[in-house]
Every structure is written in C-alpha cells, then in structure tokens.
Amino acid sequence: MRIHPLVLARAARGMTGAGLARAIQAAAGRRGLRSGTTRQRVYKWEVEGVIPDPESQILIADAFGIPADLVDPHNWPDWLPAGVIPLDRDDSTVPALREALRTTMTRSRRTFLSAISGAAVVSLADSWAAAAPPARPADGAKNQGQWVDEEVVLLLEDTSSSLMTQATEQRQHTAPLLLAYLERVTDLIENSRYSEPIGLRLHGLAAHLAQTAAWHRFDLGRHDDAITLWNAGLHAARATHDHDLGAAMLGDLAYQASWRDDPRTAAGILKQALTKARHPAAQSLLHLRLARALAAQGERRExxxxxxAAEHFLQDSSSDPKPAWCAWLGDADLAVDSGQCLLDLGDTRRAHRLIGEGSALLPRTRDKTRGVFLAYRAHGHLRVGEPEEGAAAATEALLLAERIGAPRCVQLVRNLVPQFKKYPTAEGVPEFLHAAAA
Structure with missing residues (x-):
C-alpha cells in the first residue's frame, strides 16, 4: 500500500501529526487568520483520503517552507515534496522507486530549499545498518506478468551503462532517458515474472540508475529529488544483498550533506555505511568522505x-576489481580531499601542496571533478594570501564548469567571490569577478 505523501513529507521534517497541525495554525497566524486544523484533521487527510481545501493546502505549504506558487490544489497530494521511504519491510523497493519517480518526473522544475531533515536521513542510515536483508528479495516467479529472460535484461544493462557513463555536458540530453529506463525497470520488477538471478540483476540495475539520476538532480540543486532517488537506490541495493552498493547510496547522501554545510549529518551517515562496506575501495571512499566531515567540525585526531584508513584501503584495493560506483577513485582524489581536510584544520601550506599534486594527477576524462579541484585550489591560494594564483584557478574552474554544464561547480566557484573582493586590484581578480557576475 502506498504511503500517503503527506506522511512522508512531515516525517522527513521530524513532524508528528499534532506538530503539523500546530505548524499550520502558526502559518495561519502569520497571515492574521485562524485555522481549526487539528491532529484529527491531519489524520483524515492522510488516512481517510479527505482532500484539504485550497486555503488549507497553502497553509500546509507554508508549514513545510514551500513557496505558495508551487501549490496546485487540483494535484493534491502530488505537489507535496517527497519524504524518505523507511526500510521497514521486505517489499519496500517498488514503493520507494515509485515515490522517487513520482516526485522527480512530475514536480515543477522550479526549486526551493530542501527541507528533508538530516535527522531523517541519519535515521535511514541507522535502519539500513541494523536491517537484515530480505529473505527472498528478488524472486518474481509469483508475479502475474510475462516472463523476463536474460536477453532483455542484458539489453537494458548495456544501454543503461552507456547512459550512466555519459560526459557531464551530454546529461541535458540523456537525463530524461535515465528516468525512462528506471521507470521501465521498476515496471518489470513489480509486474513481470522472472527467476531470482534475473531479479537480482533488475534490482541492481534499478539501484545504479537511481544513483546516477540522483547525481544529476544534486548537480542541479534539486536536493529533495536527489534524496528520494538515493533512498530508492538504497532499497533496491538492499534487495540484492550487495552491502557495498547500499553503502554507496549512503555515501552519496553523506556527500550531499557535507556539500550543504551539514558535516554532522554526513558523519552520522558515513559511520553507519562503514559498518557494512566490504570492498577496500568502498571503505577508502567512505573514510575519505568521513575525514572531510570530521575536518569541517575541527576534529583533528579523528x-x-x-x-x-582511506589511504590504507585504497592501497589494498588494487588487487580486486573496484565496484563500478567507485571505480574512479584514485591517488588524485586522496591527495585533493586530504588537502581540503588539512585546509579546514588550518594547515594551509601542506593543504595547498596536496591539492596541487592531486589536480595534476587527475585524468582529463574527469572534467567536472577537475573543476571542483580547481575551486579547492583557488580557495587554498586565498587562505595563504595569494589572490593572483587564486584568481587564475577560479577563472579556469568557472569557464570549465560553464562549458560542460555543471551548475554545482559554478556555484562552488561563485561562493569565492566575497573573498576575492578583498583584493580588487590584484592581477586577474577584476577579470574573475566580471566573469562570475555574468
């Protein structure tokens, strides 16, 4: 049975039914109005299918911090932001995938500040670490649809692999296809008949497609969409019994939290992800992201x-094929992220050297990562009072990010503008400020 979107939306914000009722009353008060919304009325909306009137829907949006122009009373409850589907039963994969597809494919392209709480995501990580895998996760032999054979799955895997490895600048063309493939794979999981080995492959494919689509949404700043897709990927990965793949989804959620200046949430997620990660490369990446979260909190020793640990596991990973989701991890990433950690801890000279060394090691095929590394290098130069070198790195990062269509990287560079304004006459700074303002 589908969980009502209002339940998911308030649970993701840590609200009880009574808490939502109070928030709606407060929203009415801010408008000089009074609302008679009670916990019982919220229950009727969520359980009995009663549709709130348009005025109440505006107040619900206000309670969630959603702009009123995103409210569509005729599309209740589908205009609501998604929440986090809990890992509370064995057959949760399809509901999680459907929820991610619903919100990602139907919501307005206008964005608003994500309100899914860090506590909700940490709770998801806790439940994943504690949950046992489903007993028979991928056996579709009892479904009523047509039989799916290996040839169909192989075709889906091959085509999806091509879509998932597209360069950043091509994603504007391929992102809709990823969602279409994810929807088709979800249909097969839910409605078709298949053996357990085929089911495992379908669930694994769904996890990888959801993960890639989540990164697309994250790069565009659509954070709630990204969370619901990573959440769906986590459910699908759990059904495959692949602990490393599940840890990958949590690691990405943690990366997002760190990016959004919530290192405490990131650290909480990563500590749970590490309890089940098995491959040395997976453990290396998770430890590296944990180090970034800890450094942002000033925890030097940890x-x-x-x-x-990240360096140790990276060295150990060379004898075993890396999982696809972290196959890119190498010495360049270790050096740059180590440098960024040292930068946060105040060791600016050593940090600057490591970031420079790592940037030089990065292969030319990873332009988006190169743009991020260049932004880190610019920040490092600013920290040691070298605005000229910083402006050169920031300008290169900005032009690269704009060329390949990487808005997240563009924003990272533009966040440096206030620091550059302290050096208005330094060589290259006026040109960078002009480019950043364009």
Missing part, C-alpha cells in the same frame, strides 16, 4: 585517523 580526521587524520580517517585519512590514514
């Missing part, structure tokens, strides 16, 4: 311990 940061250095996590960096040491």
């Amino acid at each position: 940061t250095l311990r996590a960096l040491t």
